[in-house]
Amino acid sequence: xxxxxxxxxxxxxxxxxxxxxxxxxxxxxxxxxxxxxxxxxxxxxxxxxxxxxxxxxxxxxxxxxxxxxxxxxxxxxxxxxxxxxxxxxxxxxxxxxxxxxxxxxxxxxxxxxxxxxxxxxxxxxxxxxxxxxxxxxxxxxxxxxxxxxxxxxxxxxxxxxxxxxxxxxxxxxxxxxxxxxxxxxxxxxxxxxxxxxxxxxxxxxxxxxxxxxxxxxxxxxxxxxxxxxxxxxxxxxxxxxxxxxxxxxxxxxxxxxxxxxxxxxxxxxxxxxxxxxxxxxxxxxxxxxxxxxxxxxxxx
Amino acid sequence: xxxxxxxxxxxxxxxxxxxxxxxxxxxxxxxxxxxxxxxxxxxxxxxxxxxxxxxxxxxxxxxxxxxxxxxxxxxxxxxxxxxxxxxxxxxxxxxxxxxxxxxxxxxxxxxxxxxxxxxxxxxxxxxxxxxxxxxxxxxxxxxxxxxxxxxxxxxxxxxxxxxxxxxxxxxxxxxxxxxxxxxxxxxxxxxxxxxxxxxxxxxxxxxxxxxxxxxxxxxxxxxxxxxxxxxxxxxxxxxxxxxxxxxxxxxxxxxxxxxxxxxxxxxxxxxxxxxxxxxxxxxxxxxxxxxxxxxxxxxxxxxxxxxxxxxxxxxxxxxxxxxxxxxxxxxxxxxxxxxxxxxxxxxxxxxxxxxxxxxxxxxxxxxxxxxxxxxxxxxxxxxxxxxxxxxxxxxxxxxxxxxxxxxxxxxxxxxxxxxxxxxx
Numbered sequence: 001x002x003x004x005x006x007x008x009x010x011x012x013x014x015x016x017x018x019x020x021x022x023x024x025x026x027x028x029x030x031x032x033x034x035x036x037x038x039x040x041x042x043x044x045x046x047x048x049x050x051x052x053x054x055x056x057x058x059x060x061x062x063x064x065x066x067x068x069x070x071x072x073x074x075x076x077x078x079x080x081x082x083x084x085x086x087x088x089x090x091x092x093x094x095x096x097x098x099x100x101x102x103x104x105x106x107x108x109x110x111x112x113x114x115x116x117x118x119x120x121x122x123x124x125x126x127x128x129x130x131x132x133x134x135x136x137x138x139x140x141x142x143x144x145x146x147x148x149x150x151x152x153x154x155x156x157x158x159x160x161x162x163x164x165x166x167x168x169x170x171x172x173x174x175x176x177x178x179x180x181x182x183x184x185x186x187x188x189x190x191x192x193x194x195x196x197x198x199x200x201x202x203x204x205x206x207x208x209x210x211x212x213x214x215x216x217x218x219x220x221x222x223x224x225x226x227x228x229x230x231x232x233x234x235x236x237x238x239x240x241x242x243x244x245x246x247x248x249x250x251x252x253x254x255x256x257x258x259x260x261x262x263x264x265x266x267x268x269x270x271x272x273x274x275x276x277x278x279x280x281x282x283x284x285x286x287x288x289x290x291x292x293x294x295x296x297x298x299x300x
Numbered sequence: 301x302x303x304x305x306x307x308x309x310x311x312x313x314x315x316x317x318x319x320x321x322x323x324x325x326x327x328x329x330x331x332x333x334x335x336x337x338x339x340x341x342x343x344x345x346x347x348x349x350x351x352x353x354x355x356x357x358x359x360x361x362x363x364x365x366x367x368x369x370x371x372x373x374x375x376x377x378x379x380x381x382x383x384x385x386x387x388x389x390x391x392x393x394x395x396x397x398x399x400x401x402x403x404x405x406x407x408x409x410x411x412x413x414x415x416x417x418x419x420x421x422x423x424x425x426x427x428x429x430x431x432x433x434x435x436x437x438x439x440x441x442x443x444x445x446x447x448x449x450x451x452x453x454x455x456x457x458x459x460x461x462x463x464x465x466x467x468x469x470x471x472x473x474x475x476x477x478x479x480x481x482x483x484x485x486x487x488x489x490x491x492x493x494x495x496x497x498x499x500x501x502x503x504x505x506x507x508x509x510x511x512x513x514x515x516x517x518x519x520x521x522x523x524x525x526x527x528x529x530x531x532x533x534x535x536x537x538x539x540x541x542x543x544x545x546x547x548x549x550x551x552x553x554x555x556x557x558x559x560x561x562x563x564x565x566x567x568x569x570x571x572x573x574x575x576x577x578x579x580x581x582x583x584x585x586x587x588x589x590x591x592x593x594x595x596x597x598x599x600x601x602x603x604x605x606x607x608x609x610x611x612x613x614x615x616x617x618x619x620x621x622x623x624x625x626x627x628x629x630x631x632x633x634x635x636x637x638x639x640x641x642x643x644x645x646x647x648x649x650x651x652x653x654x655x656x657x658x659x660x661x662x663x664x665x666x667x668x669x670x671x672x673x674x675x676x677x678x679x680x681x682x683x684x685x686x687x688x689x690x691x692x693x694x695x696x697x698x699x700x701x702x703x704x705x706x707x708x709x710x711x712x713x714x715x716x717x718x719x720x721x722x723x724x
Binding site: 189 | 309314384408415536538539552553559581608710716
């Protein structure tokens with residue numbers, strides 16, 4: 001008798017279980033979609049969870065207006081293929097309406113403005129559960145996140161008062177106005193994600209693969225040159241062979257020098273690399289507990 | 301990773317283990333060594349931790365800071381919550397549920413233990429078996445962690461003495477004979493110097509067993525699930541309502557026990573109707589059999605009305621179908637357990653209510669002593685209680701199946717999880 005699953009199939013089974021649990025326990029869930037590989041993985045797993053039916057909830061993209069054009073193009077194709085509804089929460093609109101104020105200066109980023117727009121979009125849609133592709137290995141504040149993470153009526157996270165999670169029993173009970181953030185791929189590492197995308201042959205935006213791009217250096221991070229960033233006089237643009245390990249806002253997503261142009265090469269690179277993927281995220285470098293501070297406010 | 305390894309990862313297994321201990325028994329050092337020696341700590345993480353340690357005026361790099369990421373934890377230098385850490389070797393991917401050791405955090409230990417294959421218990425060779433060792437072992441036994449590895453640490457501080465090792469080994473074994481543990485291994489190590497952690501020690505020729513990493517990579521976990529008693533709690537019903545899948549009605553869920561095969565005669569609970577499995581479906585196509593912990597969708601021959609909370613089992617092997625249960629519970633809330641109180645109860649995919657009919661005894665988690673008098677069950681207490689549920693649960697004894705034998709109790713006013721329960 002040899003009934004066993006390999007680690008990727010076991011992680012997949014766990015994630016599918018959690019995704020189905022959301023569809024069963026909540027009335028109006030939504031999947032937060034950033035365009036990055038983790039949220040692409042999430043849509044892929046959701047597709048598996050409900051096959052042959054369609055994913056029974058919409059996708060929500062909080063659009064900073066500072067996206068990589070390639071990411072948006074990919075998003076729209078994916079939506080069409082899945083046949084699901086896309087809701088876009090626009091940061092630009094929120095700025096225009098005066099709901100939030102744009103940061104100024106060289107390091108200006110719309111990252112922190114996403115929180116207000118996300119919370120507004122969740123409230124407007126009446127969503128009681130928001131699925132996200134966060135992983136515990138990503139960042140230390142996320143290491144203590146639950147699969148089912150309770151949020152109060154202000155969307156805040158109380159890390160010291162989390163519900164214990166045991167076995168595969170998930171308590172999604174809540175009061176009116178409160179909601180849950182749910183993280184089905186909590187137990188995946190960056191390497192697991194790439195190995196899985198590789199074995200499954202999942203399609204990804206070309207930003208993840210090595211390509212020539214106009215970039216410049218800031219605080220040791222390679223940033224893509226774009227109309228959304230004001231360069232300092234000494235910051236010179238150069239053509240570099242790069243790929244992105246995460247995809248976020250263009251203003252704060254760092255690239256890494258790489259010639260990994262295929263999933264094969266990426267798995268190999270990730271397996272041997274010595275820097276975490278968030279090492280290139282300027283938004284995490286603001287303070288030691290930058291992520292926890294943002295999460296408490298309701299950040300994804 | 302070479303081209304050869306690229307396919308090797310497709311044969312990797314997942315192993316979950318739990319550790320518990322206090323700051324000074326070398327737990328952080330041991331985990332740090334496993335992560336560091338298996339190259340699972342990244343340079344930027346290590347650098348950040350080194351800088352924080354330095355800012356705090358600590359001499360060594362404090363690896364606990366890797367996951368003690370919450371502000372309060374960093375300020376107070378304690379671990380508040382279960383921290384999950386990940387590392388992998390070419391053979392296995394490991395998930396460590398790292399829980400703080402102090403008495404008041406029994407609830408975290410129980411949480412970490414609930415999904416673990418292996419309990420890693422650390423003993424300081426200078427101090428031997430102490431209260432905390434016993435507590436951790438009792439919880440591991442209560443939660444039915446299938447394997448236990450006892451690491452006798454700081455061997456370098458007792459001159460790598462075989463005699464001292466044997467003394468502790470015998471002490472622990474004597475105590476463990478009172479527990480419900482079936483597979484115990486002992487390893488003498490020095491986490492600080494690396495003896496028998498990843499590499500064999502040159503200082504302990506008298507020890508012929510494996511290193512800790514070898515143990516973790518090879519301990520037999522393939523039989524940790526129950527493959528005998530078929531249990532499939534229906535989680536969600538899939539009805540596509542499309543032209544292509546017009547009459548499709550699939551019962552999706554995760555196999556909680558046994559091996560289901562296409563064509564098997566099955567019984568449905570609570571109705572008691574019988575049918576047979578027409579198809580076991582997944583996105584990747586039909587499969588011939590489904591076993592734990594697979595997530596699949598079952599299609600039945602007959603058009604029967606099944607919904608979430610129902611269970612598919614084999615006719616000749618049914619679970620208890622009952623409303624009265626005895627539970628061992630671990631209490632999580634600062635509001636004590638109410639005798640005759642009503643709570644929400646979650647079991648597999650069922651959601652019911654229950655009343656606490658009796659508090660039978662409170663168990664001392666350090667000595668196993670049963671206190672029949674004390675009826676006050678507060679935070680971190682372990683107790684045996686009797687409940688009655690509002691509707692029947694399809695359940696097994698926890699010893700037989702950790703999935704169909706476990707429940708959560710929920711406070712009906714706050715919706716907070718107040719207890720974890722194991723069916724006796």
